[in-house]
Every structure is written in structure tokens, then in C-alpha cells.
Amino acid sequence: MRMSAEERRDLLVAAAIRVMTRDGVARATTRAIASEAEMPLGVFHYAFHSKQELVSRVAETIAQRSKADIDAAVLSRPTDDLFQVVLGGLTAYFDHVVDHPDEHLLTYELTTAALRDPELEDVARRQYDYYLKENEQLLLAAADVFGLQFTEPVSVVSRYTLSVVDGLALNWLAWGDEDQARQVLALTARAAMGMVRPR
Amino acid sequence: MRMSAEERRDLLVAAAIRVMTRDGVARATTRAIASEAEMPLGVFHYAFHSKQELVSRVAETIAQRSKADIDAAVLSRPTDDLFQVVLGGLTAYFDHVVDHPDEHLLTYELTTAALRDPELEDVARRQYDYYLKENEQLLLAAADVFGLQFTEPVSVVSRYTLSVVDGLALNWLAWGDEDQARQVLALTARAAMGMVRPR
DNA sequence: GGCGCTCCTGGTCAAGTGTCCAAGTCCGGC
DNA sequence: GCCGGACTTGGACACTTGACCAGGAGCGCC
Numbered sequence: 001m002r003m004s005a006e007e008r009r010d011l012l013v014a015a016a017i018r019v020m021t022r023d024g025v026a027r028a029t030t031r032a033i034a035s036e037a038e039m040p041l042g043v044f045h046y047a048f049h050s051k052q053e054l055v056s057r058v059a060e061t062i063a064q065r066s067k068a069d070i071d072a073a074v075l076s077r078p079t080d081d082l083f084q085v086v087l088g089g090l091t092a093y094f095d096h097v098v099d100h101p102d103e104h105l106l107t108y109e110l111t112t113a114a115l116r117d118p119e120l121e122d123v124a125r126r127q128y129d130y131y132l133k134e135n136e137q138l139l140l141a142a143a144d145v146f147g148l149q150f151t152e153p154v155s156v157v158s159r160y161t162l163s164v165v166d167g168l169a170l171n172w173l174a175w176g177d178e179d180q181a182r183q184v185l186a187l188t189a190r191a192a193m194g195m196v197r198p199r
Numbered sequence: 200m201r202m203s204a205e206e207r208r209d210l211l212v213a214a215a216i217r218v219m220t221r222d223g224v225a226r227a228t229t230r231a232i233a234s235e236a237e238m239p240l241g242v243f244h245y246a247f248h249s250k251q252e253l254v255s256r257v258a259e260t261i262a263q264r265s266k267a268d269i270d271a272a273v274l275s276r277p278t279d280d281l282f283q284v285v286l287g288g289l290t291a292y293f294d295h296v297v298d299h300p301d302e303h304l305l306t307y308e309l310t311t312a313a314l315r316d317p318e319l320e321d322v323a324r325r326q327y328d329y330y331l332k333e334n335e336q337l338l339l340a341a342a343d344v345f346g347l348q349f350t351e352p353v354s355v356v357s358r359y360t361l362s363v364v365d366g367l368a369l370n371w372l373a374w375g376d377e378d379q380a381r382q383v384l385a386l387t388a389r390a391a392m393g394m395v396r397p398r
Numbered sequence: 399g400g401c402g403c404t405c406c407t408g409g410t411c412a413a414g415t416g417t418c419c420a421a422g423t424c425c426g427g428c
Numbered sequence: 429g430c431c432g433g434a435c436t437t438g439g440a441c442a443c444t445t446g447a448c449c450a451g452g453a454g455c456g457c458c
Contacts, residue, residue, distance in 0.1 A: 002424065002435065024315035026225065030416060042437050045417060109311045111373055115304055116223040124373040132374070156382045159370065163383060164359070167366025171358065174310055174323040175331070183355045184362060191390035201405065201454065229446060241407050244447060 008047040011037050013057050020058065021102045025109040052119055059110045059123045063130045066107065070096055074138060082196065085142045087189035090165055094185055097169045098178060104169055128162075135162050148196040157195055164188045207246040210236050212256050219257065220301045224308040251318055258309045258322045262329045265306065269295055273337060281395065284341045286388035289364055293384055296368045297377060303368055327361075334361050347395040356394055363387045 015037035020028045030051055034041045048054045070093055077088030097104050107127070114124035136158040143149060150157050164184075172181045214236035219227045229250055233240045247253045269292055276287030296303050306326070313323035335357040342348060349356050363383075371380045 005435075008435090024311075026312075026315070029414080031414085040437055042419090042439090043435090046435075046437095051416065105311060105314055108307065108369075109315075111369065112223075112304060112308045112311065113225075115372055116225070116308075125375075128370060128374040152382070152386060156379060156386060159367075159379060160363070160383045160386050163366035163370050164363050165366070166369065167362035167364070168358075170307075170310065170365065170369075171327060171362050173314055175327040176324075180355055180358060183351070184359045187351060187355060187359050187394065191393060194390060194393055195386065204405075207405090228444080230444085239407055241409090241448090242405090245405075245407095250446065 005047055008039070008043055009057070012039070012044065012047055012054060013061055016054055016058050017062065017106075020109070021106050025055075025106070025113055052117070055110075055113070056120055056123055059114060059120070059127060062103075062107060062110065063127045066096075066103070067130050067134055071134065071138075079142075079145065082142060082146045082148060083189055083193055085145075086161075086192050087186060089138060089142075090161070090185045090189055091182070093165050094169065094172075094181065097172065101173055105173055108170060108173075131162055132158055143196060147199050149199045151195050151197055157192070161188070161192065204246055207238070207242055208256070211238070211243065211246055211253060212260055215253055215257050216261065216305075219308070220305050224254075224305070224312055251316070254309075254312070255319055255322055258313060258319070258326060261302075261306060261309065262326045265295075265302065266329050266333055270333065270337075278341075278344065281341060281345045281347060282388055282392055284344075285360075285391050286385060288337060288341075289360070289384045289388055290381070292364050293368065293371075293380065296371065300372055304372055307369060307372075330361055331357055342395060346398050348398045350394055350396055356391070360387070360391065 012033060016028055016033045019032050019036050023032070030044045031041055033054070034044050044051075044054075073092035073096055074089045077085065077092055079085050079088075111124050111127060114120040114127070132155070136154050139150070139154055139158055139161070165188075168181055168184055172178065211232060215227055215232045218231050218235050222231070229243045230240055232253070233243050243250075243253075272291035272295055273288045276284065276291055278284050278287075310323050310326060313319040313326070331354070335353050338349070338353055338357055338360070364387075367380055367383055371377065
């Protein structure tokens with residue numbers, strides 16, 4: 001089947017994501033990826049200069065995709081009051097983790113891999129940049145709806161909520177106990193109420 | 200140099216930790232570890248049945264050691280009021296991360312590695328078990344000193360603080376901005392004040 | 399002294415790894 | 429028609445990896 005190099009790259013990235021999600025980054029060899037994409041191995045180094053280039057693209061794609069996924073979930077929640085909005089947002093994210101554990105495990109693997117590899121250095125930074133900025137926007141929008149403002153810099157509040165949810169997700173992956181994790185979400189949402197005041 | 204198999208295992212585990220901390224889990228091959236321990240490669244499979252057995256011991260050792268490190272740091276903090284104690288504890292942990300970033304990156308790598316490998320399944324669980332239980336004890340002790348009790352189950356509060364700190368650590372490793380991270384710690388300590396009441 | 403167990407060593411093996419390449423196929427433009 | 433560049437392919441390469449083993453060395457105990 002004949003197609004452009006760019007199209008090949010997209011297919012290989014998609015195949016790589018499937019393999020990495022299913023078997024982990026360590027087992028995602030060039031052969032496994034090419035095989036998943038149903039292509040001969042030779043195409044790999046025609047489409048990509050190196051495996052690192054593929055990994056870099058994978059990380060970028062994953063970050064964009066899960067941001068979109070989560071946005072959609074968060075925005076589909078009830079908006080009675082700020083507490084409900086915040087708890088809904090946290091819950092939406094956590095639901096996504098519970099529904100796609102391997103996908104989130106993959107993001108942790110990619111982050112650590114990027115932090116170890118100088119050539120992927122900025123990949124990790126960009127990954128979190130996406131999340132922080134997006135989270136910040138959501139927080140500002142929510143506060144605006146209810147005529148509130150934050151008592152702390154929004155960037156700090158954004159980083160706080162992102163940290164809780166990111167840490168809790170990893171914690172749940174390793175430890176389990178979904179009910180208790182959801183209690184933590186409720187606790188966090190209530191805590192967030194202490195970080196706003198009427199405008 | 201003649202020594203018992205158990206002694207060899209300890210030396211190899213220590214060497215493995217050095218290699219993994221410096222170069223990452225992926226680059227910690229049996230050869231690199233044996234070389235770091237200044238032993239011929241042959242000893243490896245005399246001391247250990249497999250590499251997994253070594254990794255399992257490494258994870259166990261790391262968890263115990265960093266628990267001890269952090270306990271010592273936390274307990275050496277001022278104890279004027281509960282807020283200072285909690286903030287001191289969070290700060291002590293975060294200081295440890297800033298001082299030994301590679302060590303903490305390693306714990307994330309080990310966690311993800313364990314979650315991918317069915318044979319290391321319980322390694323990840325045990326890792327978090329250490330932290331959760333220890334954290335819980337510290338919280339109970341602190342509340343006790345000031346005649347307070349928690350408004351939520353202690354296990355949930357413990358998991359909340361652990362999640363914040365764990366998520367923030369990973370976040371800082373990837374993104375940086377230490378000052379902002381410390382603001383998150385302050386925010387968290389203040390939030391924790393809303394989870395206690397006089398007894 | 400010699401038996402038996404533990405410890406030590408260098409080399410070797412099969413499997414897998416990322417990378418590369420020569421030769422071939424396709425197809426649009428001259 | 430055919431030329432040139434983009435795409436395709438199977439096979440090869442140099443290297444690394446975890447695992448294994450035969451044979452030797454040390455040492456306590458009868």
C-alpha cells in the first residue's frame with residue numbers, strides 16, 4: 001500500500017501508542033510497533049530518523065489527546081455551584097483514569113523516560129505545560145461564572161489541583177481502593193472552596 | 200574476595216541503586232550493575248535467581264530507606280502549632296526531593312515498572328503501603344499533641360497529603376519552578392487546617 | 399588428609415535490539 | 429516513453445541483553 005511519509009508517521013505513532021498502552025514503553029520495540037501497524041520493519045527508518053523521534057511525537061500526541069478527552073468530560077458536568085463544578089472536574093478526571101488505567105500509566109512512563117533522556121528534555125515540560133494552562137483556564141472560567149476570585153495566584157491553585165489529581169491517580173494505580181480515592185477528591189474540592197472569595 | 204551470598208546480594212542491591220539513580224532503570228543492565236559493584240558478571244546469577252529478584256529487592260530497599268530519610272527530616276522540624284508542623288512536614292519531604300531529584304525519579308520509574316510486570320505486582324502496592332501507614336502515624340501524633348482530631352478518616356487525610364506531595368514532586372521534576380511549588384505546599388497546609396477540630 | 403559444600407570465574411549462548419542499505423516498485427512530468 | 433524522485437521491502441549488520449555452565453578455588457569438618 002503506497003502512501004506519503006507523513007501518513008506513515010501518523011499510523012506508526014498511533015500503532016506505537018497502542019503498543020505502549022498495552023505492553024508498556026519498555027516493550028515497545030521498533031519491530032513491535034511496525035508489526036502493530038502491519039508494516040514491514042524497513043518503513044520505520046524511512047518514516048523516522050530515529051526511535052527517539054517517534055517517542056517524542058508519541059508524547060506530544062498523547063498530551064494533546066488526553067487533554068481533549070478530559071476537557072470534554074469536565075465540561076459535560078453539572079454547574080449548580082462552585083463546589084459541584086470543582087468536584088465534578090476532579091471526578092471527571094479520576095473517572096478517566098479508572099476507565100483507562102493503562103493510558104495514564106503510559107503518561108507516567110513517558111514522563112520519566114523524558115526526564116532521563118536529555119534529548120527528550122522539553123517533552124516532559126511541554127506535557128505539564130498543556131495540563132497546567134488548560135486547568136488554569138477551567139478554574140478561571142468556573143470562578144467567573146459564580147462571581148468569585150481566587151485568594152491565591154491562579155497558577156498556584158491550578159498547580160495544586162493538578163498535583164492532587166496526578167498524585168492520586170498514580171496512587172490509585174499502585175494501591176487501588178477507589179472509594180477512598182473518591183473521598184480524597186471530595187476533600188480536595190472542599191479545600192478548594194477555601195481558596196476563593198466574592199469579587 | 201570471598202564472602203557469603205547474602206553479603207553479595209546486599210552489595211549488588213546497593214550498586215544497582217547507584218546505577219539506577221544515576222542512569223535510570225532502563226540502563227541498569229546486569230553488566231552495568233556487576234561492574235558498579237566491581238564483581239565479575241558471573242556472580243549475578245549466583246547471587247540472584249533472576250534480574251527481577253534484584254529489582255524487587257531494590258524497590259523494597261528504596262522504600263524503606265527513603266521512609267527513614269524523610270521521617271528523620273520531618274521529626275526535626277519546629278512544633279509551634281499544627282500548621283507549622285504540617286507545613287514543616289510537607290516542606291521536609293519537598294526539600295528531600297529538591298536535594299535528591301534522581302532518587303525520587305527512580306521511585307517513579309520503579310513504580311511504573313512494577314505496575315507493568317505481573318511478577319512485581321505487589322512491589323508497587325507495598326511501596327505505597329509504607330508511605331501511607333507512616334504518614335498516617337505522623338498525622339495522628341501531630342493532632343494528638345495539639346488536642347485535635349480529624350473531621351475525616353485519618354487514612355483519607357493521609358492519602359490526600361501523600362497524593363499532593365507525590366504529585367507535586369513529579370510535577371516539579373518535570374516542570375520546575377521551586378518557588379511556586381512551595382506556595383502549593385503552603386496552600387496544602389492551610390487546607391489541612393480545615394480537616395481538624397478540637398477534641 | 400580428604401570429603402563436601404559454598405563460593406568464584408570466564409566464556410558462551412540464544413534471543414533480541416536499533417539501524418542501515420541495496421535493490422526494487424511506483425508514478426507524475428517532460 | 430522514460431527519467432527522476434518518492435516510496436517499499438527483506439535482509440543484514442553490529443551490538444547488547446539476561447541467562448547459563450563447566451571447572452576451579454577456598455574452607456570447615458570428620
